[in-house]
Amino acid sequence: TYNKILERKQRFWENGNIIIFSIIGNIVLAFTKITFGLSGGSRALFSDGINSLSDVATSIGMLVGVYYSNQPADEAHPYGHEKIESIVANVLGIFMILTAFELGKGTIELLHAVYIHKQEYKMPVMNTMYWGIFSAVIKYAMYYYKLKVGQKTFNHALIADAKDSRNDIFTSLGAVAGILLAIYVNPIFDIILSIPVALLIFKEGVSVIFENANLILDRQDKEFVQEVEEFIYKNTDIVNVHNIQMRTSGDKLFLNLHIRVPKNMTVDEAHCIGDNLEESLYEEFENVSEVLIHIEPIMD
Secondary structure, three states: OHHHHHHHHHHHHHHHHHHHHHHHHHHHHHHHHHHHHHHHOOHHHHHHHHHHHHHHHHHHHHHHHHHHHOOOOOOOOOOOOOHHHHHHHHHHHHHHHHHHHHHHHHHHHHHHHHHOOOOOOOOOOOHHHHHHHHHHHHHHHHHHHHHHHHHHHOOHHHHHHHHHHHHHHHHHHHHHHHHHHHHHOOOOHHHHOHHHHHHHHHHHHHHHHHHHHHHHOOOOOHHHHHHHHHHHHHHOOOOOEEEEEEEEEOOEEEEEEEEEEEOOOOHHHHHHHHHHHHHHHHHHOOOEEEEEEEEEEEOO
16 A cells, blocks of 8 residues: 555665664774774774774675665565565674674684783774764664664664664773773773673674574564464454464564354355455554465364
8 A cells, every 4th residue: 555655665765874874984984993993002992983884894884785675565576575675684683793703713813812922902092082082972872773763663684783883882981991991900901801792792693693583484473473362352342263373574464364153154244354364463563464364164
């Protein structure tokens, strides 16, 4: 319908605008943190800048994913293309794990060079700390707005990207703590605080992959299924509903369910009951895109 087309366009622009904001923000952050990390002698700030640079690439991939996921259903894809968002979210999870691995690997190599090979490590300058704080503020804004839009539009890739931005807040604050401890305690703290940050990013990446793998595999939401069942019993005359199953595709939900009607009921009467139930489910659950009802007779 025309309203559905407008909703899809609105969804695309809401998602697209926040991703473009993310791309621009990460370009600015990557440039400033890499530049001042190198000039100010902060390994932590420089690593954080590389992380922001990788976020630019993932955001561009997300923008492409949002474009294709919002394409209308066609003959080859009758259920639409929204599952692309879950695939993109899994790719983001893999990027998080790779980022954590590279950050941890680089930190261990640098510790080895400093302690084993007695390589001199430069003390970071104080102004690098301010860029870390600046990064944390921008990343919080990204996290807040991406999560808000992602939850509103049921875009699982954008929600995953919001979690990545939340990780970046801790990365930037870790860099700030490392810089302060390096200046006032020991320069080595600028290096070692990257390890817990890497572990945090790794944990979140694994979580994102498992969460979106369940969406791709159509894991059943027991609470939602129970909510549908209770709605039918409370708002209709149907006395038996069973085998309620759901599939998720982006912001769309597809429902399959079985109902039983008196065996002496005409086909037309049973069909009317099914149509009325279908319409009531569309009205009650706004994300339900399709309902398939299998009608069975009540056996004596």
